[in-house]
Amino acid sequence: MIRLAPIALIALAACAPTTEPATADPATGAQCDATPVQALVGQAGDAATVDRAKVGSGARTVRRYATGSALTMDFRPDRLNVEVDGGGKIVKLSCG
Numbered sequence: 001m002i003r004l005a006p007i008a009l010i011a012l013a014a015c016a017p018t019t020e021p022a023t024a025d026p027a028t029g030a031q032c033d034a035t036p037v038q039a040l041v042g043q044a045g046d047a048a049t050v051d052r053a054k055v056g057s058g059a060r061t062v063r064r065y066a067t068g069s070a071l072t073m074d075f076r077p078d079r080l081n082v083e084v085d086g087g088g089k090i091v092k093l094s095c096g
């Protein structure tokens with residue numbers, strides 16, 4: 001049992017949270033701002049509309065998901081989140 005203690009400590013250390021704050025991507029300076037694309041709420045969440053939202057928000061990446069889907073809790077300041085309802089219409093645009 002004593003031999004397992006160092007292994008357990010190493011495994012727990014890997015789960016320790018980092019203290020680095022989330023910032024814009026230093027390589028591109030990308031920072032999402034969903035305010036300019038809020039007019040797209042209510043429109044079809046198809047590829048063309050999602051692409052317009054991406055460009056308009058300045059986001060580098062997009063996460064499109066249906067309402068109620070399980071999502072990771074990671075914060076990405078350069079990501080636009082596009083929430084769509086069961087009919088495929090955009091119900092929410094946010095960054096993170």
